[in-house]
Amino acid sequence: MVKVVDFKGQNYDKLKKECAHSTELFTDSLFPPGNESLNLNPESSIRLGNNAVEWKRITEICDTPKLYEKTSKCHGMSDGLIGNGWFISAASAMASRHELWGHAIPNHGNEANPVGIYHFHFWRFGNWLDVCVDDYLPTINNKVVSSHSLNESEFWVSLYEKAFAKICGSYGAMEDFNLLDALSDITSGFPQQISIPVLQESDEERIVSSDVIHIKEIMNNTLAEGSLMCCSILVREPSEQSAITESGLVPVHNYVVTATKEIHLDCTGHQSMFKTGEKILLVRLRHPWGSKEWNGPFSEESLEWTRIEIGERNKLGLVFEEDSEFWMPFEDFISKFDLLTICHIKSHSILPSLHKGRPMWHEAVALGAWTRPNHAGGAYSSIGKDAWLHNPQYRLDVSHPKIELILELVQKEQQLHDGTPHYTKVGFNILKVEENREHRIHKVSNPPIITSDYVQGRNVVWKGDLTKGRYVLIPTTHEPHIAAEFMIRLHSDTEIKLSELIDDYPDPFLNCPPFVTKPVAVTQITVVGATGLAECENTFCIVKVEGESLQSEIVYNSREPQWGLQGIFYRKDVCKPVIVECWESKPQHFDRFLGSAVLSGESDNEMISLKKSLVGKGDKRTELHPGEIEVLIATYDDLMAI
Structure with a gap:
C-alpha cells in the first residue's frame, strides 16, 4: 500500500464533506484565484498581452464540464498562453498508463465534482502528497490560459497542472522546472x-x-x-x-x-x-x-x-x-x-500493479544533509582530495557477482527570499573500498571508480553495473561549505544494502563493553595473489589479525590466483603478526591448507609491497610449502590515516 500525506494538512475527504454540508463550493485559501497564484515572469505576461486574467470555475467556462472524456484523456492538449509545454508531455505520458493514471488522479469519476474540489497525487522528496485544489482556472475571454485539453468540456489536465503549480508555489514558479522534474513528481520514478x-x-x-x-x-x-x-x-x-x-x-x-x-x-x-x-x-x-x-x-x-x-x-x-x-x-x-x-519506474513499492509479471526490483533509501563545518567538503579534485572526504559517506554492499543499479541523488528544494526555488550544483562519487570497512574514509588512496555529472537541479541520476564487493558513496555539493538536505535512492535488480558511515574509527566507549582497549593503530592490507602453488585448482585466501578474519572469493582453475582481497583492521597489539593463509576449496571434502605467510604487524606508516614464501601453521611454521604470496601492507599509528 502506497502511503500518501495530505499536502499542507488539507484532507480531501474532510473538505469535500464540509462543503457538501454547507452547500458552498470549495475555494482554496492556500492557493487562491488571484495574481499571487499566477506570479508570472515578464515573458509569460507578454504572451497574455494587456488582457486581464479572470479566474472562473469550470462550470462558468462550460455548460457540461467533465473531468475527462474516457476516449480522449491521452491526447489533444495545449500548454496555453502560460506555456508550460513540458508539463503536458509528462501528463500525456502518464495518462497513457492506466495504473499511473489511477494513482495520480485518485477516486475520481469522469464527471465534474459538484462541490468544486479535486485532489491529485505527486511525489516530492520521498513522500506521496495528496494535493487539493478548487476548480477556478485562469481565463481570458472565457478561454483557459493554462494547460488545457483541446476538448473544451474536459478539464483534467488544467486541474492537474493547477495542483502541480500549487506545490511549486505558483504557475510562475513552474518555469524553474522541466520535463525531468515533472516525470519524477508524477511517477516517483528515476529521470x-x-x-x-x-x-x-x-x-x-x-x-x-x-x-x-x-x-x-x-x-x-x-x-x-x-x-x-x-x-x-x-x-x-x-x-x-x-x-x-x-x-x-x-x-x-x-x-x-x-x-x-x-x-x-x-x-x-x-x-x-x-x-x-x-x-x-x-x-x-x-x-x-x-x-x-x-x-x-x-x-x-x-x-x-x-x-x-x-x-x-x-x-x-x-x-x-x-x-x-x-x-x-x-x-x-x-x-x-x-x-x-x-x-x-522500477520498484514494486511505487505501484505494485504496474509491475505485475515483471522482474522484482529492490529499493534502498537514505536521507542526509551537508552540514557546516565538517560535512560539506565540496567536490572531488586532485588538489583538495582530503577535503572532499568531509562529506557524508554511505556504505554500499553488493553481494552478487554483478548487479544493475540506478542511483539517484535528490536535493531538497530551498527557497530564495522571493519564494523562487533554488538548487545548488550537486553530484556524487563511488569508491571501491576494503571488504570489511565499517568506518569513514579519511585519506584517498585511489580515485573514485564512478563520478556522476554535477547538475544544478533537483536530481542527479546514474545508471550502470557494479560487481561484487563493498563501496562507499559520497554525495557532494560542487562548492564547499554549502548546507543542504538530500535523499539517496538506489534501485537494483537484486537486494542491496545502504548505510551511513558515522564513526571515524571504533570507539570502545560507544560501541564496546567496559574495559575494552581502544585501538592504537590501523592496518591496511591487499592480498594481491599467489604464484607457484602446489598442484591445486580452486583457491582462496584468509587474512587473520588479532582474532578477526577476512576471506577472499574462490579463484577457479588457476595455480597463480589473483585474489585482490582488501582489508582494514584496527589494532590493539601491533606486536602480534598478520597472517595470510592459502587454501584449496574442496566442496565435497574438507578444504586443503596450502600454506601461510607471517607478516609483521608493527607500525611503519607507509605502504610496502612484499612477496613471502609459504610456510606451515602453528608449530610447523618452520616448514616450507610450495608457493609465494604477494601483499601490499601498511600499519599506521594514526587511526584516521586511511
Whole structure:
C-alpha cells in the first residue's frame, strides 16, 4: 500500500464533506484565484498581452464540464498562453498508463465534482502528497490560459497542472522546472536524459554503429520494463522555436514514445511464417498537442503500409491507438530527434500493479544533509582530495557477482527570499573500498571508480553495473561549505544494502563493553595473489589479525590466483603478526591448507609491497610449502590515516 500525506494538512475527504454540508463550493485559501497564484515572469505576461486574467470555475467556462472524456484523456492538449509545454508531455505520458493514471488522479469519476474540489497525487522528496485544489482556472475571454485539453468540456489536465503549480508555489514558479522534474513528481520514478548520437546522412552504415545499437537497446528495454519515455528536437536557432520542420515534426515539443516493433516487409501468405523480406524497426510516438504529425515513411497515409498486409498489421499491433499517434522507422527517428528523456519506474513499492509479471526490483533509501563545518567538503579534485572526504559517506554492499543499479541523488528544494526555488550544483562519487570497512574514509588512496555529472537541479541520476564487493558513496555539493538536505535512492535488480558511515574509527566507549582497549593503530592490507602453488585448482585466501578474519572469493582453475582481497583492521597489539593463509576449496571434502605467510604487524606508516614464501601453521611454521604470496601492507599509528 502506497502511503500518501495530505499536502499542507488539507484532507480531501474532510473538505469535500464540509462543503457538501454547507452547500458552498470549495475555494482554496492556500492557493487562491488571484495574481499571487499566477506570479508570472515578464515573458509569460507578454504572451497574455494587456488582457486581464479572470479566474472562473469550470462550470462558468462550460455548460457540461467533465473531468475527462474516457476516449480522449491521452491526447489533444495545449500548454496555453502560460506555456508550460513540458508539463503536458509528462501528463500525456502518464495518462497513457492506466495504473499511473489511477494513482495520480485518485477516486475520481469522469464527471465534474459538484462541490468544486479535486485532489491529485505527486511525489516530492520521498513522500506521496495528496494535493487539493478548487476548480477556478485562469481565463481570458472565457478561454483557459493554462494547460488545457483541446476538448473544451474536459478539464483534467488544467486541474492537474493547477495542483502541480500549487506545490511549486505558483504557475510562475513552474518555469524553474522541466520535463525531468515533472516525470519524477508524477511517477516517483528515476529521470534520465540521453543524447541521441549525431549521425551523418552520408554514413550508409550509421544504423549498425555501436552508439545506435545502444540507443535501440535502451528504448526497447525502457518500454519492456514499463517505464516512460519522451523525445525531442533541440532548437539551434531562435527562428526554429515554433517552426514545423519539413517532416512535420515540431522542435522543442516533447513527443511520447509509446511502442517499438520489429517487422519484416513484403511478407504475404506463407512467407510471413518464415520472416523473409526486409527487416525494419518501427517506433510509435504520440504528439500531446494532438496535431502536426510525422509525414515521412510509415506516416498514416504513406505507401509503405502497403508492404504489410492489413491482417498482419493488426496481428503485430501496428495500430494507431490515438489520433495523435504515428509510426516512423527507427533510422528516421535517430536522425530527426536529439534527446531521449526517460523515467525509470522500477520498484514494486511505487505501484505494485504496474509491475505485475515483471522482474522484482529492490529499493534502498537514505536521507542526509551537508552540514557546516565538517560535512560539506565540496567536490572531488586532485588538489583538495582530503577535503572532499568531509562529506557524508554511505556504505554500499553488493553481494552478487554483478548487479544493475540506478542511483539517484535528490536535493531538497530551498527557497530564495522571493519564494523562487533554488538548487545548488550537486553530484556524487563511488569508491571501491576494503571488504570489511565499517568506518569513514579519511585519506584517498585511489580515485573514485564512478563520478556522476554535477547538475544544478533537483536530481542527479546514474545508471550502470557494479560487481561484487563493498563501496562507499559520497554525495557532494560542487562548492564547499554549502548546507543542504538530500535523499539517496538506489534501485537494483537484486537486494542491496545502504548505510551511513558515522564513526571515524571504533570507539570502545560507544560501541564496546567496559574495559575494552581502544585501538592504537590501523592496518591496511591487499592480498594481491599467489604464484607457484602446489598442484591445486580452486583457491582462496584468509587474512587473520588479532582474532578477526577476512576471506577472499574462490579463484577457479588457476595455480597463480589473483585474489585482490582488501582489508582494514584496527589494532590493539601491533606486536602480534598478520597472517595470510592459502587454501584449496574442496566442496565435497574438507578444504586443503596450502600454506601461510607471517607478516609483521608493527607500525611503519607507509605502504610496502612484499612477496613471502609459504610456510606451515602453528608449530610447523618452520616448514616450507610450495608457493609465494604477494601483499601490499601498511600499519599506521594514526587511526584516521586511511
